[in-house]
Amino acid sequence: MLLMMIPGVAFLALFFYIPILGNVIAFQDYQPFLGISGSDWVGLANFVDLYFNPDFWVALRNTIVLAVWQLVLFFPVPLGLALIVDSLVSNKLRRWFQSLVYLPHFLSWVLVIALFQQVLGGAGLVNNTLRDLGMDTVPFMTNPDTFPLLATIQLVWKDAGWAMIIFLASLASIDGSLYEAAAADGAGRWRRMWHITLPGLRSIIVLLLILRIGDILSVGFEQFLLQHDAVGAGASEVLDTFTYFAGVVGGGWSAGAAAGLAKGVVGALLIFAANKVAHRLGEPGIFQKKVGS
């Protein structure tokens, strides 16, 4: 058995735990040709620079704006979808619809953006049609002001169906006799939803909210990088793309690492905090004192 753990542990060491240690360059003036051992230690200077870097604050603001949009517009969609699918009586329609809405999850972000471009882009289907009808075109894909909405719609299109699975599973696990009893007592469909379905989903909703809040600083990477040129940094720069442009493109390795490290630590703290709140609410949350099964 120990032998079987070796490949996995080796992988974790090489591509997770050693890179974590590599974060020390956030406290250095890292020079690639000197390496970690040869570079000078500068303490918290990189974090201070970050604090005074307006681009960082733009990235942080965009990240939070996008996260709030996602929370408000994306989060309820899978739940609503699951309720609708669950109310379908025809099994055939249900299966057919489920297979279809899961599909976009398996497409890459590059593909999703390409598809959106072909439909909504400046030379895309919708704008072509508008032009043919003699109307003004609408810059759906390049307008920085509406970018958060666009990005959220892209996310909904890609992942809402997939996110629905988990709600469907918990809906299926609600005891059917509860509904029967409630109906016998005269509860209509809305009352049954309010008093049976939603309480039955409560813990899974709390769980997903925690995960979402813990992930609030990771709104996604590829999606924003791919549209960075089209809408400009002012609207599409998020913490992850900032790290990339400052570090890999700009050669500010230490600054990039500092931004990444700050993000990682804050994200982990947010998960712990949210989990604590869930416990206060009497929900199991993602992890108890005893981690694992």
Next chain:
Amino acid sequence: MTATLSGRRATKRLNKQLSFNPGRPAWKEPASPLYGTIKAIIIGGISLSIVIPLLLVISTSLADDEQLIAAGGFVLWPTHPSFAAYQAIFSGEFMIRALGVSAFITAIGTFLALFITITMAYATSRPVMLGRPVLLLVLFTLLFAPGLIPMFLMVKQLGLLNTVWSLILPGTFAAFNFVVMRSFFMNIPAELIEAARIDGASDFMILRKIVLPLSKAVIAVVGLFYAVGFWNAFFNAMLYINDQTLYPVQLVLRNYVVQGGSMAEAIGVTSTPPPQSMQMAIVVVALLPILIVYPFLQKHFTKGVITGAIKG
């Protein structure tokens, strides 16, 4: 011929009758016309929003010049399907090589990833020495990410920059897939494994002869997740690959479709079809493998995800 057909139809009908269809529970009232209509609109609208873009790119990639020009660039149904765009993108070596790179990283990557995930998940699913600390090591990866820059430096340090291995190795283990796999293994009765052990089977033998044959469904699901991940990986390629000959399909898609780079000279083709349909053909090439494997595997994945999500 007719006999087998009608026989098949009869079997189908019988299967339908036998298959569990609870129908409408007695307590559930039929939807009122208003709610029924709203529901139909929502379901229909969502379905169309997924089908139309896919149909659009496939049709446009197949449309011939005349129709394309007449329709102003987009076609929802090709009247005279032509493969000119595909011939054009495959006339140079560039696209074929990109497909080769993507196929290679998907195949090798999925194999390695499954190997690591299965061994690790099986070992930690049994009460063994060090099982718990190793489990914690894995679960911690769900909480914290090492960050982009340290990962880049690590890959660089290992000398993997500009090799296909930079696209494979960093993605060969995902904690989520591990959790799915492990919770499946934990449901395999311990007696079965004990019995094999008493008969003198080694751990590897038990894994190969008993556990794996019982786990085909979950292996299919996790394998699909990994394969899709490798096929779709764009960011690693952008980060680690400069050499054009090592571009995977997703990077080609970004450079020549999303960013609209001039394809003809980069890909080394003599462009006769309109660039529009060539772009669409690249989109379809990136899309097709997913559309092909999807129907075979999608019946498994609900179950796979749910075992992972609920029990993890």
